[in-house]
Amino acid sequence: MELLRKAKLGLMRIIEKSGKWYAQISIEVPTSVTNNENIMGIDLGLKVPAVSVTSTGKTRFFGNGRENKYIRRKYQQRRRKLGKLKKLSAIRKLGNKEQRWMKDQNHKISRQIVDTAIQEGVSIIKLERLENIRKTARTSRKNAKNLHSWTFYQLQQFISYKANLSA
Incomplete structure (x- = not known):
């Protein structure tokens, strides 16, 4: 509630x-701006979603990362199985459960x-730059699916907005 009192209403x-x-x-x-010199660096990855190191x-x-990979594989296998059985309504019922789980x-x-x-x-929180990681990373076919379904940008955005609110 304190945050809402200080905030300016928008659209x-x-x-x-x-x-x-x-x-x-x-x-x-x-x-607010602080003059503290303490810095935290964040490394994002597939095996460990985030690692922080302070100054x-x-x-x-x-x-x-193993749990994330397991959930993604589980939903992919379920969609593939239902697709082979032509159960499109069941696939629609699954909806975007995987996306919602990753967002959570x-x-x-x-x-x-x-x-x-x-x-x-x-x-200061410094985040790793991963803009062209999908183009520049060399992976096997097995790991390409993991790389291309990696939600690093969403995680960066969440860290950014929560850090700005906490400043």
Whole structure:
């Protein structure tokens, strides 16, 4: 509630999703600038979704890449099996469960990273640049699917917006 009191109201949109109506309200929150020299670097990866290292030398691992890979493989196999059986309505029922699960994982990981940054007194979080990783990375056919379904950009965006709100 404190955040809403400080915020400047923006646009409001009313949308319908799955038969329910939602109001989306954007807000603008002022950010504060700190002069602390403590920096945290974040390395994103497939085996370990995020690793943080602070300028004081503390290292922390976030997330479980094996679990992410298992869930993705499970949903892919389920879609393939249903597709072979021509059960398209069952595939539609599955919907975007995999995407929602990954989004939830990214939210949890980003929250843990920002909370760690606050605990360590970090003022700057540096993220790895991965813009052309899909073009430049050399992988086997087996790992190409993992690389191309990797949601690193979403995780970067979540870390960025949560860090800005916590500033």
